[in-house]
Amino acid sequence: xxxxxxxxxxxxxxxxxxxxxxxxxxxxxxxxxxxxxxxxxxxxxxxxxxxxxxxxxxxxxxxxxxxxxxxxxxxxxxxxxxxxxxxxxxxxxxxxxxxxxxxxxxxxxxxxxxxxxxxxxxxxxxxxxxxxxxxxxxxxxxxxxxxxxxxxxxxxxxxxxxxxxxxxxxxxxxxxxxxxxxxxxxxxxxxxxxxxxxxxxxxxxxxxxxxxxxxxxxxxxxxxxxxxxxxxxxxxxxxxxxxxxxxxxxx
Amino acid sequence: xxxxxxxxxxxxxxxxxxxxxxxxxxxxxxxxxxxxxxxxxxxxxxxxxxxxxxxxxxxxxxxxxxxxxxxxxxxxxxxxxxxxxxxxxxxxxxxxxxxxxxxxxxxxxxxxxxxxxxxxxxxxxxxxxxxxxxxxxxxxxxxxxxxxxxxxxxxxxxxxxxxxxxxxxxxxxxxxxxxxxxxxxxxxxxxxxxxxxxxxxxxxxxxxxxxxxxxxxxxxxxxxxxxxxxxxxxxxxxxxxxxxxxxxxxxxxxxxxxxxxxxxxxxxxxxxxxxxxxxxxxxxxxxxxxxxxxxxxxxxxxxxxxxxxxxxxx
Numbered sequence: 001x002x003x004x005x006x007x008x009x010x011x012x013x014x015x016x017x018x019x020x021x022x023x024x025x026x027x028x029x030x031x032x033x034x035x036x037x038x039x040x041x042x043x044x045x046x047x048x049x050x051x052x053x054x055x056x057x058x059x060x061x062x063x064x065x066x067x068x069x070x071x072x073x074x075x076x077x078x079x080x081x082x083x084x085x086x087x088x089x090x091x092x093x094x095x096x097x098x099x100x101x102x103x104x105x106x107x108x109x110x111x112x113x114x115x116x117x118x119x120x121x122x123x124x125x126x127x128x129x130x131x132x133x134x135x136x137x138x139x140x141x142x143x144x145x146x147x148x149x150x151x152x153x154x155x156x157x158x159x160x161x162x163x164x165x166x167x168x169x170x171x172x173x174x175x176x177x178x179x180x181x182x183x184x185x186x187x188x189x190x191x192x193x194x195x196x197x198x199x200x201x202x203x204x205x206x207x208x209x210x211x212x213x214x215x216x217x218x219x220x221x222x223x224x225x226x227x228x229x230x231x232x233x234x235x236x237x238x239x240x241x242x243x244x245x246x247x248x249x250x251x
Numbered sequence: 252x253x254x255x256x257x258x259x260x261x262x263x264x265x266x267x268x269x270x271x272x273x274x275x276x277x278x279x280x281x282x283x284x285x286x287x288x289x290x291x292x293x294x295x296x297x298x299x300x301x302x303x304x305x306x307x308x309x310x311x312x313x314x315x316x317x318x319x320x321x322x323x324x325x326x327x328x329x330x331x332x333x334x335x336x337x338x339x340x341x342x343x344x345x346x347x348x349x350x351x352x353x354x355x356x357x358x359x360x361x362x363x364x365x366x367x368x369x370x371x372x373x374x375x376x377x378x379x380x381x382x383x384x385x386x387x388x389x390x391x392x393x394x395x396x397x398x399x400x401x402x403x404x405x406x407x408x409x410x411x412x413x414x415x416x417x418x419x420x421x422x423x424x425x426x427x428x429x430x431x432x433x434x435x436x437x438x439x440x441x442x443x444x445x446x447x448x449x450x451x452x453x454x455x456x457x458x459x460x461x462x463x464x465x466x467x468x469x470x471x472x473x474x475x476x477x478x479x480x481x482x483x484x485x486x487x488x489x490x491x492x493x494x495x496x497x498x499x500x501x502x503x504x505x506x507x508x509x510x511x512x513x514x515x516x517x518x519x520x521x522x523x524x525x526x527x528x529x530x531x532x533x534x535x536x537x538x539x540x541x542x543x544x545x546x547x548x549x550x551x552x553x554x555x556x557x558x559x560x561x562x563x564x565x
Contacts (some may be wrong), residue, residue: 003351003354003355003356004351004352004354006351007347007348007350007351007352008351008352010348010351011337011340011344011348014339014340014344015337015339018339019339087335087336087337087338088331088333088335089335089336089337090335091296091301091329091331091335092329092331092335092349092396093352094300094301095299095300095301095324095327095329095331096324096349096352096353097321097324097325097352097353097354098352099321
């Protein structure tokens, strides 16, 4: 089983780093993140600056973070299964002695690893901050670590949604659009909270409020409820994707 | 090795495979013949567990594709129609990936890789990207992938499409050399291919099995026998040929000179010596003797009572 997973994972990672899409995504990602980081540093330096730290804005503090996250995840997940269908490689894949679950898990892990790789260079911003700070102040590492953890957790959940979208579509473009819309709705769901009067529903909406959860992460609060929520999204989507792959290969 | 038991498969109301019962023995090379759209690919896809049957069952080594699909898949190497491969991988990496999926360990993979590369003549392209390979090489990479880990059953969907005559001969020789240790089920729409490599054949048309058996038998059952052109008196030609052992009906096709007749119930190869001896003995001159059916279309026509199969053959 480990051997088969490794073989699947290696192929996926190879395809990520071979195709130009990955490098385009990486470049755009760093461009936007770098610009965002510059803006937050400038903002914090103004005399009338709001309360908070740079990395707190960097992680989930603005809509820029969410929009770009959704875009990136749609781009890196759209081809995962749709591409296998288009090329017809789903046929040798599913007639090899591997299960749909193994295929889905390997593809998921590859996408999460690539996502992690995208964020890796942003550690340089942290290094810049640490280097620029005057002697008297120390960087608060807790919120930064929690911010990265939250970003990874939210990304991992988003990627599972993208993978499911890719399993449901034959066309990559349709998969990307489906993923983009589903993730946008997921993110905006929490924003409904103030407009709902029923207390039960309010509580549910508060529970799925990703804005709030990410703000907590960025302030250094790792809430187990948020982790459980994101983890259940992952489990649900991966199981559904495996079922879809199993059922739809027959069409 | 393979048992198809009343196998049917439909897609949203369209019946692609209709109540097919057929067996392939261990070590046989069997050809699945039929025009495009006859249900060949569907049949192979059900057998390789890519899609489940709508009703009936298929067994490989006694294992059902319904309930023991993984075990079935472990025993077969499959070359799907159109040879789907990853264009961004090198030939070698594609094969290593396929070996990994089959669960081969590192040392085994290395051994198997050099074996199939050698067997399929891929030495010169092993470092080349699949996307840049010619059709013939892609076909051979697909074949090499199916041969990895030396599975006892090989299922090949149109294995020689896109090959040039030299490659065609090499691949056919390769398939022939697999007989004995391996069971091979291949699909094709070329009768010559079946004659060249298969011991037996099954003919399907519009999802139904219309004939199966040894290739010579099929040609005979095709009812098209042999066609002869003989100089001499038509009545004498007829009576001479009717007396030849094995010849059933003699049908006069053309009474001009030479007289053209169709001999039913025999194949050209079987009848050649007896017919030429009888014709010479009767003082007639044999100017031509050829198989009555040289193409699948002709056998097909005769087996399916003509017509309908051609509409789908397109």
